[in-house]
Amino acid sequence: xxxxxxxLSESNRISDIRTAxxxxxxxxxxxxxxxxxxxxxxxxxxxxxxxLAAVALGSRDWRAYIVSATKQLGDKNYxxxxxxxxxxxxxxxxxxxxxxxxxxxxxxxxxxxxxISAVRNHFSGxxxxxxxxxxxxxKAVSPPVLAMTDGIRDQRSIADxxxxxxxxxxxxxxxxxxxxxxxxxxxxxxxxxxxxxxRANSRLSDMPARIVSAMKAYGWDVTFVKFGExxxxxxxxxxxxxxxxxxxPDLILLDVEYDDFHTDIxxxxxxxxxxxxxxxxxxxxxKDNIPIRIREVSSIVDGFWSVNPSLxxxxxxxxxxxxxxxxWLHGGYRGGTDVSLQNPGxxxxxxxxxxxxxxxxxxxxxxxxHAPISFDISRHAEDGLDALTSFHRxxxxxxEVRGCVNFSTRRDFRKTLTARVFEALQARTLLIQEASxxxxxxxxxxxxxxxxxxxxxxxxxxxxxxxxxxxVGEIVANGHRLATTTYGDNAIIGYFDSLxxxxxxxxxxxxx
Numbered sequence: 100x101x102x103x104x105x106x107l108s109e110s111n112r113i114s115d116i117r118t119a120x121x122x123x124x125x126x127x128x129x130x131x132x133x134x135x136x137x138x139x140x141x142x143x144x145x146x147x148x149x150x151l152a153a154v155a156l157g158s159r160d161w162r163a164y165i166v167s168a169t170k171q172l173g174d175k176n177y178x179x180x181x182x183x184x185x186x187x188x189x190x191x192x193x194x195x196x197x198x199x200x201x202x203x204x205x206x207x208x209x210x211x212x213x214x215i216s217a218v219r220n221h222f223s224g225x226x227x228x229x230x231x232x233x234x235x236x237x238k239a240v241s242p243p244v245l246a247m248t249d250g251i252r253d254q255r256s257i258a259d260x261x262x263x264x265x266x267x268x269x270x271x272x273x274x275x276x277x278x279x280x281x282x283x284x285x286x287x288x289x290x291x292x293x294x295x296x297x298r299a300n301s302r303l304s305d306m307p308a309r310i311v312s313a314m315k316a317y318g319w320d321v322t323f324v325k326f327g328e329x330x331x332x333x334x335x336x337x338x339x340x341x342x343x344x345x346x347x348p349d350l351i352l353l354d355v356e357y358d359d360f361h362t363d364i365x366x367x368x369x370x371x372x373x374x375x376x377x378x379x380x381x382x383x384x385x386k387d388n389i390p391i392r393i394r395e396v397s398s399i400v401d402g403f404w405s406v407n408p409s410l411x412x413x414x415x416x417x418x419x420x421x422x423x424x425x426x427w428l429h430g431g432y433r434g435g436t437d438v439s440l441q442n443p444g445x446x447x448x449x450x451x452x453x454x455x456x457x458x459x460x461x462x463x464x465x466x467x468x469h470a471p472i473s474f475d476i477s478r479h480a481e482d483g484l485d486a487l488t489s490f491h492r493x494x495x496x497x498x499e500v501r502g503c504v505n506f507s508t509r510r511d512f513r514k515t516l517t518a519r520v521f522e523a524l525q526a527r528t529l530l531i532q533e534a535s536x537x538x539x540x541x542x543x544x545x546x547x548x549x550x551x552x553x554x555x556x557x558x559x560x561x562x563x564x565x566x567x568x569x570x571v572g573e574i575v576a577n578g579h580r581l582a583t584t585t586y587g588d589n590a591i592i593g594y595f596d597s598l599x600x601x602x603x604x605x606x607x608x609x610x611x
Contacts, residue, residue: 100125102131104145113144120152123378131160138162138205138322146209154183161190162206163234168267172232180232187239203510210236211456218451219476226585227467241297247457248464250553257549261570264545271424271540285346285601289339290354290380292325294479294552298585302479305493306354306382308486309430313588318430322346324434329358338363340371346372347375349599354380362395369399376602378402378423384410385515386454392505393418399554402604407516409537424540425594426586428523431488432494445502445531445561448475449519457508461533464554471561472504494526501571502564503527504557507537516541524582529562529575541586 107116125133130153136144150166163241166188171180171564214233217225238245255263295301307323314321318564324339326332333354343351355364356379369377379400381389390412393403397417402509405413408424451458473498482489497503503523507514516537523530530548533537533539544550549564564571584590 100129104133104137104149107328108145113148116145116153117150118156120149121155123158127158127160130156130158131162134160134162134166138209139449140164141205143161143209143562161187161191161240162204164190164451165206165240166209168236170233172229173213175226175228177232179229181235184232184235184239197346207240208236208453211453212458214454214463215451215456217501218474219461219478221474222466230463230467234460234467237460243459243508244457246553247460247508248554250555251310252555252559253552257545258453259403260545260549262545264543267540267543267546269541269543271433279367282316284350284596285348286314286319286350286352287324288314288321289324289326289335289337290326290352290353292359296326296328296357298479300481302482302489303484305430305487305490306427309428309490310352312427312430313486313607314425314592317418317589317592322348326355328356328385330360332358332360336367339362340368342376343368343372349603350376350378350595352378352380354382356381356383356386356389356392361392362399365396365399370377375553376401376599378404381405381407382427382518384412385509385511385513399419402598406518407537408540409515420586425517425591426541427584428588428591429494429522429525430490432491432525433587436437441498442501443471445564446475446497446500447472447475447502447504447506448496449505449517450477450479455506455508456510457512458506461504461506461554461557467609468554468558470558473500494522497523497526498528500528502531504531505533507533507535519556520548520581524578527579529564530578531557531564531573542578542581545574545583547574549574 100120103123104116105118107113107119111429113116128203130149133147134146134153137149146166147170150163151170153163154162164183168180168183171183210233217230222230234248238248285481288307290307291304292307294304295302311321311323321344324335324342326335345356351368353365353368354362358364364377365377377400378400381393381403384405384407385392390410394411394415400421402421402423403418404423406424406426408422412418413422421609447458447462451462464470465472465474484492503519503526505517505519505523507517509515514533514535514537517537520530520532520538520542524547532548532550534550534552538544538548542548549560551560
């Protein structure tokens with residue numbers, strides 16, 4: 100049957116596919132395999148015709164219902180789409196879908212891509228019927244999406260949270276320094292030059308610029324080696340090794356988590372520089388294969404720097420002892436002024452990609468319910484600015500509004516902490532944050548920021564912020580103070596200094 104479909108497609112006769120499938124009347128297994136293969140190839144139009152034929156033939160395949168409903172929504176046949184959504188709840192296979200695997204399913208991907216596209220285009224050309232339909236479709240197969248949009252509100256009031264926060268403490272604090280700070284450390288930083296190394300038009304990554312700028316301001320001598328696209332860093336690694344051999348640095352900080360040769364790269368650096376302190380940087384340790392990569396190099400590196408302490412990999416022997424948890428550096432940015440508290444409005448400022456697609460659900464709900472939140476969607480494209488200037492302008496934009504709305508859910512429904520948490524605090528704006536247990540390691544809800552777990556709670560936080568500017572001002576001041584002192588650049592670099600001191604003293608090498 101697949102060959103028939105391909106022939107019709109290549110002959111520009113896609114509209115004939117449905118009739119051809121119904122006439123052939125294949126068995127259910129062949130039909131399901133054919134639909135799945137078309138979805139994997141992203142032959143959406145062909146898959147839609149096969150799905151409609153499958154439903155007409157009495158299929159119980161949940162993918163056929165998702166794809167058929169998506170097609171009906173695209174054609175604005177809302178009654179037919181709603182009927183398909185209602186029937187989906189009766190399919191036993193729908194209830195067996197593992198939620199962490201849902202968005203790796205090509206059938207669900209059709210819906211998700213439609214929603215992301217609508218959000219990025221500010222819902223231009225899409226009517227409310229389609230938007231409601233897409234939302235209801237995902238709710239039908241995903242309890243986590245349903246919880247985001249229709250979840251039960253926390254019985255505690257925001258005022259109760261604020262009172263409870265007075266006696267609460269975060270789970271992580273930077274430990275006492277192990278040695279006196281020493282100016283003149285030498286550091287080699289090897290990190291990807293662009294935010295998306297595989298995209299030629301990607302903006303420059305702000306992370307190395309922030310780290311290099313902050314360390315130089317602290318008085319350290321820092322050399323930056325620019326990494327490129329994954330799998331194409333062989334010559335760059337050689338440059339880094341030669342540079343390090345010439346400089347004899349106290350520390351090498353590498354960000355190669357995105358590279359498939361992650362383990363080989365770190366092993367090569369260690370073999371050539373056996374005594375230098377080597378710390379591996381992980382901005383996204385929650386990604387699919389990163390825990391495996393961390394485990395592979397646990398005997399090679401001297402430390403793992405991450406802002407996400409809740410992952411199970413950090414509890415394993417050989418890894419636990421080397422985990423370093425604190426926020427990223429901010430390159431000397433000190434934040435805006437209290438003026439932002441007088442400004443109206445709330446803003447989400449960031450990207451919406453496949454790996455964080457639930458953000459599009461929040462944007463969709465906000466649009467459908469006329470929430471006072473602007474969504475400033477970044478595609479992380481080249482902006483013509485140097486990385487540090489671009490980053491500081493981004494922080495200035497966060498400071499322009501009363502509150503920064505930030506989301507934590509990733510494609511596998513993990514609730515993770517993002518860099519924007521501390522960036523909002525730095526910018527001296529109210530952090531309105533989707534609830535995540537990871538924030539408890541660093542901050543206190545009700546003292547340093549305000550959280551929400553579903554759309555009703557988000558609206559409640561915004562209403563509270565509008566009605567209580569003095570209380571919000573105290574929360575903003577608390578968060579900003581924490582971000583610029585306890586988690587400020589100098590405090591974090593000072594802790595690095597103590598780690599370097601300990602490393603060289605334990606290694607037997609002379610400590611200058």
